């Protein structure tokens with residue numbers, strides 16, 4: 001069967017987006033892995049599926065798979081591309097698009113100059129819900145890795161994140177520590193690992209080793225998790241520009257546990273394709 005797809009990216013975090021509203025096909029983890037291969041397939045960090053909603057109060061169901069075939073709860077850069085995709089394909093004419101994810105509902109707002117704002121929901125800090133192995137909540141937890149003890153913040157933005165604060169992110173051992181911490185026993189569902197360098201109270205740099213992918217050019221949920229970690233540690237103000245390898249995101253969070261983290265950034269279409277499945 002010939003399947004239409006769109007290649008998109010959010011700051012270089014790249015996606016294959018498939019419209020399952022007008023195309024009737026079943027996407028399995030094996031298909032995701034095959035298409036995700038950068039040598040033998042199309043190549044992407046995540047595949048995003050646009051599906052009809054099961055809940056009448058939302059516009060679409062938004063499903064996400066990592067390139068290794070695992071289905072995940074949330075993807076921030078993908079959410080912005082999802083909004084752009086459904087508008088460009090005329091699947092919706094709304095400026096505010098409500099979606100359901102494996103993690104709950106989210107509203108995606110199309111802004112001027114092709115920017116998209118996403119209410120990413122409130123961070124989850126209770127260790128058991130991240131999930132992270134710890135007796136009780138703390139802003140940072142000591143964690144043993146690579147013969148050293150580091151301070152990590154554990155936070156869920158729908159998906160699990162660990163955030164380390166480093167002095168020099170350009171030279172941080174992202175691949176080595178990321179590969180050791182992603183499957184660490186204290187993260188029972190594995191985790192995305194962020195490396196945050198604070199430049200000032202309103203500006204920081206971030207690299208993320210993503211669960212199921214490896215280091216990516218940008219991670220939207222990782223940026224929100226890093227903001228939460230920076231605020232919990234008293235290092236950042238309420239609105240911050242985060243410089244990721246692929247470009248900048250603006251992230252806001254009041255610091256109140258029940259308030260949502262707001263992410264604003266671009267969404268870019270690269271090309272349209274068709275492939276036999």
Ligand SMILES: N[C@@H](CCC[C@H](N)C(=O)O)C(=O)O
Nearest residue numbers: 075076077159211219220221
């Ligand atoms: N790139 C994403 C996150 C995708 C999912 C992540 N790798 C996970 O396994 O949780 C983003 O922009 O948030």
